[in-house]
Amino acid sequence: MNFQKTYNNFQSIVNKKIDQLLPAVDIRPSRIHEAMRYSITAGGKRLRPILVFTGHTFFDFDSIIDPAPAAVAVECLHTYSLIHDDLPCMDNSNFRRGNPTCHIKFDEATAVLAGDALLTYSFQLISGAYKNNPSICCAISSELSTIAGSQKLIGGQVEDLMSTQDNSINVSEDDLYFINLNKTASLISSSLVIGALLADASKTQIDIIRDIGINFGLAFQLIDDILDVTSSFEQLGKSTGIDAKNNKLNYATKFGLDRAREKANDYTKNAVDSCRKIESDTIFLTMLIQSMAKRIK
Amino acid sequence: MNFQKTYNNFQSIVNKKIDQLLPAVDIRPSRIHEAMRYSITAGGKRLRPILVFTGHTFFDFDSIIDPAPAAVAVECLHTYSLIHDDLPCMDNSNFRRGNPTCHIKFDEATAVLAGDALLTYSFQLISGAYKNNPSICCAISSELSTIAGSQKLIGGQVEDLMSTQDNSINVSEDDLYFINLNKTASLISSSLVIGALLADASKTQIDIIRDIGINFGLAFQLIDDILDVTSSFEQLGKSTGIDAKNNKLNYATKFGLDRAREKANDYTKNAVDSCRKIESDTIFLTMLIQSMAKRIK
Numbered sequence: 186m187n188f189q190k191t192y193n194n195f196q197s198i199v200n201k202k203i204d205q206l207l208p209a210v211d212i213r214p215s216r217i218h219e220a221m222r223y224s225i226t227a228g229g230k231r232l233r234p235i236l237v238f239t240g241h242t243f244f245d246f247d248s249i250i251d252p253a254p255a256a257v258a259v260e261c262l263h264t265y266s267l268i269h270d271d272l273p274c275m276d277n278s279n280f281r282r283g284n285p286t287c288h289i290k291f292d293e294a295t296a297v298l299a300g301d302a303l304l305t306y307s308f309q310l311i312s313g314a315y316k317n318n319p320s321i322c323c324a325i326s327s328e329l330s331t332i333a334g335s336q337k338l339i340g341g342q343v344e345d346l347m348s349t350q351d352n353s354i355n356v357s358e359d360d361l362y363f364i365n366l367n368k369t370a371s372l373i374s375s376s377l378v379i380g381a382l383l384a385d386a387s388k389t390q391i392d393i394i395r396d397i398g399i400n401f402g403l404a405f406q407l408i409d410d411i412l413d414v415t416s417s418f419e420q421l422g423k424s425t426g427i428d429a430k431n432n433k434l435n436y437a438t439k440f441g442l443d444r445a446r447e448k449a450n451d452y453t454k455n456a457v458d459s460c461r462k463i464e465s466d467t468i469f470l471t472m473l474i475q476s477m478a479k480r481i482k
Numbered sequence: 483m484n485f486q487k488t489y490n491n492f493q494s495i496v497n498k499k500i501d502q503l504l505p506a507v508d509i510r511p512s513r514i515h516e517a518m519r520y521s522i523t524a525g526g527k528r529l530r531p532i533l534v535f536t537g538h539t540f541f542d543f544d545s546i547i548d549p550a551p552a553a554v555a556v557e558c559l560h561t562y563s564l565i566h567d568d569l570p571c572m573d574n575s576n577f578r579r580g581n582p583t584c585h586i587k588f589d590e591a592t593a594v595l596a597g598d599a600l601l602t603y604s605f606q607l608i609s610g611a612y613k614n615n616p617s618i619c620c621a622i623s624s625e626l627s628t629i630a631g632s633q634k635l636i637g638g639q640v641e642d643l644m645s646t647q648d649n650s651i652n653v654s655e656d657d658l659y660f661i662n663l664n665k666t667a668s669l670i671s672s673s674l675v676i677g678a679l680l681a682d683a684s685k686t687q688i689d690i691i692r693d694i695g696i697n698f699g700l701a702f703q704l705i706d707d708i709l710d711v712t713s714s715f716e717q718l719g720k721s722t723g724i725d726a727k728n729n730k731l732n733y734a735t736k737f738g739l740d741r742a743r744e745k746a747n748d749y750t751k752n753a754v755d756s757c758r759k760i761e762s763d764t765i766f767l768t769m770l771i772q773s774m775a776k777r778i779k
Contacts, residue, residue: 208632212633213637213641213660214632214637214640214641214644216640216644217640218632221632265598269594269595269598272591272594274590274591274594275591275594293571294571294643295640297566297569297571297572298566298636298639300598301562301566301601301636302631302632304598304601304602305601305627305630305631305632305636306627306631306632308605308623308626308627309624309627309628309631311623312624312627313624315620316617316620316621319617319619319620320613322616322620322623323609323612323613323620324613326605326608326609326619326620326623327606327609327613329605330602330603330605330606330609333602334599334602334603334606335509335514335518335599335602335603336509336510339595339599340510340511342595343511343513343514343592343595344510346591347511347513363510
């Protein structure tokens with residue numbers, strides 16, 4: 186298998202599906218649909234939707250259900266979280282993936298509403314696309330709303346902001362773990378899980394997949410933390426050193442680059458090892474996990 | 483039937499269910515759960531959840547499904563929309579129902595996230611509570627996500643904000659209709675519809691109910707517009723004349739109080755007349771529509 190070719194193929198399917206499934210710009214009111222499309226099409230690895238496809242291919246041998254709407258739903262949800270995180274009252278970021286963030290390109294109100302609309306649209310996509318498989322539809326909607334909720338994705342962002350206000354002094358390793366688990370790893374993990382749920386995978390297989398995703402997601406966030414310290418704006422397409430600028434600790438600034446790299450390697454190894462427990466062909470996922478551990482942007 | 487007693491009874495059920503179903507304040511991170519509860523328990527008529535119960539009682543003679551989680555979900559969604567509308571970058575309102583708004587009581591970031599969390603929680607409630615009736619679960623999730631989306635609730639807010647930036651000069655009657663329909667009437671209507679969907683009402687009955695709700699909702703918003711002009715802070719518990727202060731037109735300021743009252747009466751009459759088409763006891767709904775038309779806050 187040519188990993189990069191397979192990845193690029195998934196990526197172009199995701200990009201095509203995003204274009205097909207998002208509301209058209211000329212639908213009233215245009216401004217909100219323009220802002221939604223601006224943010225979701227402004228680059229991005231498409232990691233999470235690709236994980237939906239990947240989780241699905243493990244178990245779906247009959248191709249009964251199309252995973253594309255769920256994959257797009259997950260990317261809508263991820264994009265909403267980035268738009269809101271970038272707001273002046275949160276991380277106050279002006280650039281993302283080399284482009285002005287939504288509130289800079291449009292305005293703050295439009296950015297809040299575009300985020301709201303993408304979050305809402307993720308549930309609309311799922312409840313519309315899978316209504317003929319209502320049990321699966323419910324299960325995915327439950328998974329996505331739980332992982333996006335106040336105890337997970339939003340909870341992670343709340344503690345991230347609180348750790349900043351706290352002047353980072355009292356931020357413990359446990360706090361950083363809570364933030365990384367809930368802000369990043371849970372949605373990465375859920376993306377794989379949603380793919381598997383669409384293919385009606387067994388509870389045992391779902392548990393294994395969730396565990397792989399959590400380890401992969403924790404490694405992914407640590408690499409992000411390291412890159413925030415070591416990379417330039419040109420490499421990342423976003424402001425770097427932003428955690429330090431915002432007086433925000435990340436794992437690399439708190440415990441040093443070496444320990445962060447070591448931890449990232451441990452999580453990566455755990456994720457790769459667990460791939461062997463899936464009763465399917467996991468070469469692509471294994472290579473994806475390894476490639477993300479080595480990424481420089 | 484004693485209307486006020488029935489209304490108060492519904493209201494206390496809703497308040498009790500909100501307290502039961504919202505995440506407890508001591509769940510990590512406390513701050514977000516405190517903010518969610520602060521905003522949703524800060525008074526309010528509970529009109530939308532009461533409409534869920536009302537729509538449900540028309541058709542559910544066997545009481546198989548508990549409408550309470552859906553009723554609370556609708557109130558979560560409504561509260562999210564108020565928190566975000568009140569933000570400095572939107573209507574910039576410091577008071578709501580006599581209390582400081584969420585961003586004043588907490589801070590702007592917490593208000594954005596509490597809104598996000600309530601929106602997300604509405605879908606979590608539905609997908610959790612009705613998973614044993616997956617078709618109904620999907621139908622409600624689809625109804626709620628559509629009505630809350632970029633072409634409805636959020637679309638109305640976008641055009642509302644645009645009409646302000648436009649200095650109100652070019653705002654047409656059609657624009658105001660779009661705003662009132664989508665910002666207010668659609669969710670009021672959907673609340674009744676969701677109740678009926680829970681009771682597996684027929685397509686014909688759902689269509690009638692949706693029409694009643696739209697007329698009721700349009701009347702409700704016109705009364706709001708009139709009260710914004712004629713009432714005091716003490717009566718409403720929120721800043722009045724806020725539309726004028728924000729350079730925002732409403733129906734009453736654009737076409738005058740008399741025409742707004744006339745329109746409100748027309749919509750109220752339409753709603754009440756259509757109640758007769760429902761094959762059930764609609765005395766409470768009829769009295770509710772009439773009482774809201776006469777309200778002074």
